[in-house]
Amino acid sequence: MFPTPIEKSTPGVQIAYKAMLPVALLVWLAPLLAVALFSIKPDADFTTGNYWGWPTSFEGFANYGLVFGSDMPRYMLNSLLITIPTVIGCIILSSMTGFALGIYKFKANIWVFFMFVAGNFVPFQILMVPVRDLTLDMGLYNTIPGLVLFHIAFQTGFCTLFMRNFIRALPFELVEAARVEGISEFRIFWFVIMPLMKPALAAMAVLIFTFIWNDYFWAVVLTQGVESQPVTAGITSFNAQFRAAYHLMSAGSIVAALPPVAMFFLMQKHFIAGLTLGAVK
């Protein structure tokens, strides 16, 4: 299949291929389509056993209205208040660490780099008890800043790996030329490297946004109330409240999943560039 471009095969194969694509996509996304269908159904459909049939009435507005009338908007706001500062913090920290590790040659370079990479790979659970303890001691348990600080710190590992590899691939002559001109290192960072980093930073921002928005583990470990929990944790209490109300749980899930999806479609190019940076040299 792969090495042969489809244009070179017989018309029959080409038609079969084009017909197969939408079918495969439908099967692949069936679970999501089911949720979308559920979310516009009336409550009565579930009690009468009409799970998969056509909705007897369109209740999309009513269902989503109920979702927005619950605590969900608050959870969404919390998620934004957690995600956006984390993204900004990560960009600041990792553009600096990435610059330091990508441009300078010094003995400890590779070891500092490996520290970030190794830390990025550890299972969260090894950090759970100490980080929870630390957050409690700082008086930040069940607050948004408590969660943000941890996320920034942890994601710095991944972001450093990302930025450093990107900066390594830039032409080093630029820095050399700037040094010959007598430009200070800080100005090289700000005026030479920073402008070149922009696409990588955009890609990284999309990635981090998705990672943090979808985080559930730390949300459960470091927060517990509606005043600070993000939507991933909020959706579980929402679901507990509406247990077996499939139409509302579906609508809630869709609302909770929407921001990263929107982000993904708006910034598609960056996102994919971000995921594959480093995979291909």
Next chain:
Amino acid sequence: MANVAVPQSEYQAPKERGWYKRNEIAVTPWLFLIPGILFFMVYVIIPIFQSFYYSTLSWDGLGEAQNVGLANYAELWDDGAFYTSLKNNFIWLALYLLAIPAGLFIALLLNQTVWGIRLYKSLFFFPFVISQVVVGLVFGWFYDPTFGLFNIALGWFGLGPINVLGDEAYVTYGIIAAGLWPQTAYCMILYLTGLNAVDPEQIEAARLDGAKRLKMLWYVVVPQLKPATFIAFVVTIIGALRSFDLISIMTNGGPFGSSRVLSFYMFEVALSEYGFRMGYGAAVAVVLFLIMLVFITYFLYSMYNEEKGR
């Protein structure tokens, strides 16, 4: 240019340069690294070692901690739930890796240029963007014995109904299947970009030599995808060992704790109604960390070799 006119002698002016100016290139990287290293030390590196220490304590998180030496590990040795979790962790590790060939397969399938293929690629990637909490919920319904699509499909073959999430024999596999859905999408996107970098000349040369289909794939295409495969392997192993969200959402470890993995069990003993046993939880986490350490060492070793090769 204006500075061309500046006499040469003016360039030799700096006599008295500050300490920083003289050591600028040696000092600057550390100035840039300090905030990052500080954050990372406080929240990641030091807690790892603290967890080792906590694992020797008997502590409820609030009162006095008591040093119990290796008693927590001795208890683990005889803990049935620990072995269940450990076994499930290895099942996760082995089966989660299926995401790699599955992702390669879809990537090969979509690596064509027909109308609208870009949209198809994006939509196939969709599951990865969605929170695992939602994925867990959706698959919970998919497996539902009364109305789930899974059992409806089984019914077509005269099988079922199977309550996947309520049956100790199937539950872990059911959850892994749910996890494979976004993970396959992830591997797919890694391979799609990898395929862009495959050298068409080599393909052509191999074709002239008579290589076809599977042989072409295995001997010509796959070796060129090695960087993508490495990343896919890394993220899949990490994903398998971090699996927590899906288990928490879909079964909460049940039925009868049969779908626990170490990461979930650790959370359960340390932070749930079973009591706040921080020390014991830390001991479970240490075991999980040591398993991960094997892989981390391998990953770093590979990266180190590659760095040297540059």
